[in-house]
Amino acid sequence: MSGSARHDDFVALITAHAGVVRKVAAMYGRRAEDRRDLEQDIVAQLWKAFPAYDAARAFATWAYRIALNVAISAVRSEGWRDGLDALDAAGDVIGDDGGEPERDEALARLRGFIAGLDPLNRALMLLYLEDRSYREIAEILGISETNVATKINRAKHKLRAQLEH
Incomplete structure (x- = not known):
């Protein structure tokens, strides 16, 4: 494949799957500039890894795996710790506030819960909230489906316990 064709294929795939990059950056970037930098780093890493991409596999799965590893x-490396100032920017992942006080409070609590998770479990919840299958989550995160199921079950129990208080 010529360099130009490879470039065109990459641009088309990135354009079609831009939501992957934005969602991961929104879940991990603290401030707007952090999110922009993270988006650029993710796209750069996707481009760098693109020659190894196997078109027989789903691009979104491959892109999520790389994006999450970069994030x-x-x-x-940046020492970002517990909590994300920018979790509200992840509204497209978790859902936008709809003006209903009870729903808005529940979403705020869910965002707070996700913000308190370690990076791996935050990635797991991002993928789970996107209705990814356990198989796809396992493939993206490089863990077993059983481990995915266990981690999701634990997160649900932990979230329920927090919501009861």
């Missing part, structure tokens, strides 16, 4: 590495 988790950024969180660890």
Whole structure:
């Protein structure tokens, strides 16, 4: 494949799956500038890894795996710790506030819960809230489906316990 064709294929795939990059950056970036930088880092890493992309596999799955690895590495290297100032920017992942006080409060509590998770579990919840299958989550995160099910079950119990208080 020529460099130009490869570039065009990459641009088309990134354009079609831009939501992957935005959602991951929104879940991990603390401020608007952090999110922009993270989006750029993710796209750069996707481009760098693109020659190894196997078109027989789903691009979104491959892109999520790389995007989450970039984001988790950024969180660890930058020392970003518990909580995200920018979690409200992740409204497209968790749902926008609809003007209903009870729903808005529940969404705020869910955002707070997710913000308190470690990077791996935050990624797991992002994918779960996007209705990804356990198999796809396992593939993206590089863990077993059983581990995915266990972590999601634990997170649900922890969230229920927090919501009861």
